[in-house]
Amino acid sequence: MSIRSSISAIVRSRARIACPLAVIAAALVAVPVAQAAPGPKHNPPKSVYLALGDSLAFGYQQAKFNQNLPIENPAVYNTGYVDDFAKDLGSINPRIQTVNLACPGETTDSLLGLTRCPYHPPFDLHTNYTGSQLHAALAILRAHPGRVSPVTVDIGANDVLALVRSCTTATGINLECVASGISATFAHIRANLSTILAKLRRAARHTEIIVLGYYNPLIVSVPGSDAVSAQLNSLVAHTAAQYRARFADPLPVFNPAVNEIPTICKLTLICTPLHDIHASDLGYQKLADLVFAASGY
Template identity: 35%
Template sequence: MRRRFVTVAVTAVFAASGATAWGAAAAAPAKASPPQQAQSGVYVALGDSLAAGYQPGLGDDKTGGYVGGVYQTLRSKHRGAKLVNLARSGETSVTMIAGGKCAYAEGSQLAAATKVLAKDKGRVRLVTIDIGANDVQTCVTRTGVIDLPCVQSGLAAVARNVPTIVRTVRAAAGPQAQIVVLNYYNPFLAVYLLGQVTVAQQSVGLQAALNGAIAAGAGAGDAKVADVATAFKSTDWTPTPTPYGTIPTNVAMICGYTWMCAKSDIHANDAGYALIATTVRPYVR
């Protein structure tokens, strides 16, 4: 996912604690469980710029972002686990399969993943996948103009490609691997601050359609779904006070946990990546 779309992954919970994460404030790392006996294992991360840990002005951080938080949890359980992060900023569900967006010796991210997973088959503990946002993000402008035919075409691509991706990963990783597919938060809620209330409301429906296609694709390969959308309170319109004034809670979450309101950049800040990681942690075993 590049700079203009959401999409997805806080250890401090917005509503429960009353604490917000304005700007780039980082959430405190979760306490690690007492380490168990060292065991081998592999965590393979696939996806777009969220999986690559992108931050505006800093670029990708493949050992940071939500992947870094998930990896920390895995290592607290299996000290010998290693991380292989194949994610690339800008990847779409189309290019993940066919290549063309990012350079991989194997031709595509999915082909590279298949090679790694086949090599480590039997030792793969976890695979995370976030993909699909870039198929639709160019269909919505920063000022809230929605190109519906473009959205429909992007959603069709996600519905067609995500099942193929997940089935291919499952076949290469084996039945013992835990595969987790992440859905996305909705950065376009931020247009509420521009007075585009109707567009902000419409964006919730588009987010639901995208995440529905992702969930259906996850089911094709017996994968779990990490519910980032719910973690970001995407449908909660309850008013809440913020530095931007009293605004809906879902808009406040985007302002607090992404760069969208501060820099017009859709990517998560440190607190947002920590929140995304919490949606995956229940599936780390």
């Protein structure tokens, strides 16, 4: 049985709704995190590139979603970083296949199967499956030992977004509320990400795993919030290193020290009328470039 047909047998259908983020206020509590260890020697691309994550991995953009209602065809979301990174991989191994399991709105809990991703149903994903995203990923890895590499992961932004939403009232975001909950949210992300990466690494001991961090589109409305995004990226980088995974950090590219607002407006859609926090096509290409650089290929 070919990889494509056997993956189709394993996988079935799940979907998405929503968004990543980067975060929130200068007043937030920081979580101390050790520096990440140097990345391991890379494992060249094999037969399958497997992508896990939320709306960023899906390639979501709000305008495309609005234009394609009521029936969302996932094929219209074809300018995401997974698509661009897959092209890079194709230049190394023209026969590599991409399996994108990403679900917009996915949290670390829903990726583990503790809750469900709100996008699927009602909408289709790039690759439909039953059960959790992690369950589908592990099934593919176990069915094709040694043939799946790389694996990319971006997850956790919606965990932070859930905190922000819980602290938002008719008068705006309550920064004291966010500050009081951010340490617990970070700890939750770290624990769940550790579980996710441990299971992936156990199923694929030599597979190249690359974890994508966070940029901060909310800097346009919450000055000083980059420090919190940097703290979260440090936490994720350290957790990734514990499982021999590489880390790609978008923050210096999307939120540079000089010309930050023009840059974030160019690389995301936050400054458009929809105030969409997702990446622009150019921004998705930049994310793919960062993932490729982190891969060591």
